Amino acid sequence: MSEKIVVSGGAGFIGSNLIEKLIEENKFEITVIDNFSTGYKENLELVKDKIELIKADACSYKEIKNVFSDAKYVFHLAAFSYVGESIKKPLEYNRNNIDSLINVLNASKENSVEKVIFPSTCVVYGESKKIPIPESEYLNPNTPYGLTKQAGEFYCKFFTEVHDLNTVCLRIFNAYGPRMQSRVLSIFANLMLEDKQPYLSGDGKQSRDFVFVEDIVNGLIKAMNSGKKAKGKSYNIGTGKGTSLNELIEKINLVLDKNIKPIHGEVAAGEIDEIIADVSLAEKELGFKAEVDLNSGLKKTIDWLKKKDLKQSQKSYI
Ligand SMILES: NC(=O)c1ccc[n+]([C@@H]2O[C@H](COP(=O)([O-])OP(=O)(O)OC[C@H]3O[C@@H](n4cnc5c(N)ncnc54)[C@H](O)[C@@H]3O)[C@@H](O)[C@H]2O)c1
Numbered sequence: 107m108s109e110k111i112v113v114s115g116g117a118g119f120i121g122s123n124l125i126e127k128l129i130e131e132n133k134f135e136i137t138v139i140d141n142f143s144t145g146y147k148e149n150l151e152l153v154k155d156k157i158e159l160i161k162a163d164a165c166s167y168k169e170i171k172n173v174f175s176d177a178k179y180v181f182h183l184a185a186f187s188y189v190g191e192s193i194k195k196p197l198e199y200n201r202n203n204i205d206s207l208i209n210v211l212n213a214s215k216e217n218s219v220e221k222v223i224f225p226s227t228c229v230v231y232g233e234s235k236k237i238p239i240p241e242s243e244y245l246n247p248n249t250p251y252g253l254t255k256q257a258g259e260f261y262c263k264f265f266t267e268v269h270d271l272n273t274v275c276l277r278i279f280n281a282y283g284p285r286m287q288s289r290v291l292s293i294f295a296n297l298m299l300e301d302k303q304p305y306l307s308g309d310g311k312q313s314r315d316f317v318f319v320e321d322i323v324n325g326l327i328k329a330m331n332s333g334k335k336a337k338g339k340s341y342n343i344g345t346g347k348g349t350s351l352n353e354l355i356e357k358i359n360l361v362l363d364k365n366i367k368p369i370h371g372e373v374a375a376g377e378i379d380e381i382i383a384d385v386s387l388a389e390k391e392l393g394f395k396a397e398v399d400l401n402s403g404l405k406k407t408i409d410w411l412k413k414k415d416l417k418q419s420q421k422s423y424i
Pocket of ligand 1: 114115116117118119120121139140141142143144145146162163164165182183184185186187202206225226227228277278279280281282287289
């Protein structure tokens with residue numbers, strides 16, 4: 107008999123890539139909950155006949171509670187996830203990200219779900235003194251989005267400790283790949299595709315750990331299959347390599363065979379200098395290792411950006 111998986115936020119960037127991979131395994135029955143606030147039905151076009159898609163708001167317990175019966179695993183990906191937007195809309199971020207998580211944890215507990223996987227983010231670290239950043243580093247988020255994910259991790263641990271619900275949190279670094287929405291990498295690439303100069307916050311020396319969506323999907327599935335050791339824990343999901351935003355622009359230029367120079371501007375609110383994952387714990391305890399290097403991941407992402415309707419990634423969240 108196939109195992110039931112519930113994916114909240116499955117119509118989004120990471121969720122839709124995860125669902126395609128789970129469907130390939132041919133042993134899961136997948137139910138998706140999404141309210142299409144930032145996601146798209148079209149993202150699920152390739153799998154639409156193989157999943158159950160329910161339009162529902164995870165902030166409403168009434169709307170989602172019945173979906174969890176007989177579920178074995180839950181991926182709670184539904185969230186608002188734009189750092190800059192969260193500074194302007196802290197209340198909306200708090201409501202959406204915290205209420206939805208508590209509902210999903212409650213419904214999972216009530217239905218004896220075996221494991222809940224929760225994607226947190228590298229921005230829970232804020233400006234870290236240690237680079238690469240180990241999971242043991244002090245959490246010091248400097249934006250409402252980061253704060254909701256920090257609280258989210260603590261709620262997961264609370265449900266593990268007090269209700270014995272198995273939860274695993276993944277601190278995902280800078281995700282990119284086909285179906286990504288408006289993030290720094292796709293904003294730069296979209297502008298450069300149109301021969302426009304990208305706008306850089308500050309000197310462009312700030313570095314990021316760009317992790318391709320296929321690797322993130324592998325990390326999520328490793329978390330689903332993890333043993334007892336991972337119960338109630340958080341793991342970094344990154345590559346362990348930093349790339350400055352200046353270097354990123356050079357790499358995009360190489361893929362596009364262009365030589366576009368960025369415009370340097372003021373440092374954006376919530377900007378962090380260096381974010382690079384220490385991935386040794388995820389490697390040791392989950393068997394996770396990122397495989398896709400930035401050059402080949404960029405090519406795949408830019409190929410997708412060239413084909414797709416640009417409206418989607420030009421939505422202004424940041
Ligand atoms: N993309 C990244 O760089 C990144 C990095 C770290 C963590 N994450 C986390 O991974 C998860 C997925 O991110 P993504 O990049 O795919 O984002 P996304 O915006 O593409 O996907 C989120 C999905 O959740 C849905 N959603 C939001 N609120 C909902 C609600 N209340 N009820 C039902 N559906 C709702 C949206 O419609 C969308 O389909 C998020 O939790 C995000 O915080 C993303």
